[in-house]
Amino acid sequence: MLRLLCRSSAGSQTLVRWARRSQRGGGLLLHGARSCTSSRRCHGTGSGEVNGQPAENGSGNALYRDSVLLPKTEFPMKLTGQKLLDRELQIQQECGFADLYSWQRERKAKNKFCLHDGPPYANGDPHVGHALNKILKDIRNRFEMLRGRQVHYIPGWDCHGLPIELKALGDLGTSGLSPLQIRQKAREFAEGAIARQKAAFQRWGVMADWDQCYYTFDGTYEAAQLKVFQEMHSKGLIYQDYKPVFWSPSSGTALAEAELEYNPEHVSRAVYATFPLVTHFSPGMESVSVLVWTTQPWTIPANQAVCYMPNAQYSVVKRADNSEKRRAELFLHLFPLLGSLLEGGICKHPTIPDKQVPLLPANHVTMVKGTGLVHTAPAHGMEDYSVASQFKLPVECMVDEDGTFNELAGPELQKLSVMTEGNDKVISMLKQCNALLKEEQCVHSYPYDWRTKQPVVIRPSKQWFINTESLKDKAKEALQKVRVLPESARSSLLTMLDRRTYWCISRQRSWGVLIPVFYHKESGEALINKYTVSHIAQLFKEKGSDCWWELPIETLLPPEVKAGAASDYVRGEDVLDIWFDSGASWAAVLEGTFESDSRADVYVEGKDQIGGWFQSSLLTSVAVRNKAPYKSLVVHGFAVSEKGEKMSKSVGNVVDPDVVINGGKGPTEPAYGADVLRWWVAESNVFSDVQIGPSALSSARDSISKVL
Incomplete structure (x- = not known):
């Protein structure tokens, strides 16, 4: 993206090498620098000579043109349409964008930087909100890399929950389907959404090792999550009770705030x-x-x-x-x-x-x-x-x-x-x-x-709860040590904590991490302790959580529970709230990653996560480790239409990032390429809602042309 002027071939080669490093190091945008390939030397000594020879009469233009060595490049002045897209993909491939994350992880660096990725929900196609979030994270990661830090960034996905289950089943409903059949369809749907989103994130130039991601439906992740559950249960923070909850008749399950x-x-x-x-x-x-x-x-x-x-x-x-x-x-x-x-x-x-x-x-x-x-x-x-x-x-x-x-x-x-x-x-x-x-x-x-x-x-319903009332003061104290950008978001975080006296974490669905509890057939008394939870966690790690239905109850119960007692119990059927799923990501992804402090340097998410992932991560980490899982929070706004309206298909103001890059139907939806999408994020005030539409995209394209 930089035009280089050289006075000699030696200078040209130096700048070309720098440009290639810039391409690999990945500045703000996708493209690298335009390289100068000319090796001609300028020997002109002044007026009237060209390369040491007198200039011909009437060749005044040649005098100035040939006496100054300008860079030459294979890049045309302007690329549009398919040629633009082909060149972007060529640059990504030839400059080794896919290897950038691994390369910077292998180099020696005194300081490290960890941006923990909040898992996007695996229930649909990539949208412009994803673009705003992922590109913003990528800009921060590349900035820290250019500062000489070794960046730790593991992308992840939130894979369980009711919306995925409903979309996977479609018009089939749950009638006649076993829990394992429902889970299989939900898993397939989530995997398809993950593949589409991952491909989009790569196309946007997001730096990561895309073969090493975390997924909340992986057995190793589920095991780490159950370890958090067991720690909180042993401290009396998780309990079962009959009390009022938000209940969705349309979903048939309890909901959290x-x-x-x-x-x-x-x-x-x-x-x-x-x-x-x-x-x-x-x-x-x-x-x-x-x-x-x-x-x-x-x-x-x-x-x-x-x-x-x-x-x-x-x-x-x-x-x-x-x-x-x-x-x-x-x-x-x-x-x-x-x-x-x-x-x-x-x-x-x-x-x-x-x-x-x-x-x-x-x-x-x-x-x-x-x-x-x-x-x-x-x-x-x-x-x-x-x-x-x-x-x-x-x-x-x-x-x-x-x-x-x-x-x-x-x-x-x-x-x-x-x-x-x-x-x-x-x-x-x-x-x-x-x-x-x-x-x-x-x-x-x-x-x-x-x-x-x-x-x-x-x-009212008999559910499993977290006693957030007893965690509030510790959570507030931990939050005071966290840097929050913008600072105004801190009060919203504190307000959310104050409003939450308890957190309902059980859901009456099939697609999720099972709450590892057994119930006595006659008394209905719950059997749950450190032995049962640890045993189930190990099974989930080895076999995945489907084994809850696949294995006989004699295998699910640990040796500490007598085998003869197995026939007296039935397995529970409730799954954990997906906010508990994602809120335990610090334990599955960060724990044990760093030698001294397993906190992330920063979490970067939209303002809707003030009452979501920011809070569930804080509460679970404080409950288990007495500290926040992050050193700082960056809270950005939403992507909205150019009129400042929420995007809606019914209104017709949805901006599809795939259409932004590859173009749509007609001249009103040109192919801008990924650079324009990244520039839109880079130049925006992300601490408020970010407007996107034809004017914003055209302006971003014009800005890039000026830089070129």
């Missing part, structure tokens, strides 16, 4: 409902009801309490007669009431005859929204569950895994979807018993399954 995306345009049918008071706190309150507001009316049948704020000032009001008040003035104020006076109060449940529920104080109640009196259904809310734990309230689940009411909800509601007709029915029941004061549409942020794009519900 990192697997949610919040739809700010979700529309709910919010209601104001009355709970008649049984306890009378003062004269004039014989026919008073407490008024609650909720955006999820379907949870009212599961109500176990109404919570209040002890120090808040409430009001006893009377509904205004429309004939004497304007419609906007719905209530007439009677007298104030301090929240603490509600202590010990009892209400009637609005839709279940003869059921009474207590009034309870709670810290999570606020006056920001609603009425300051919170309908509490412990089975369907995290904060509600905390209240239930404190006051020993029942946690009854009225919702099945498919998102429909079960028999506990009663015959009127059973089999109805809680988010649609079930919700409508509950509102109708409130009307019938005169408990519905008002209904309104509420547009608010609501959690959706990040893959199916469907709403989730909160429902």
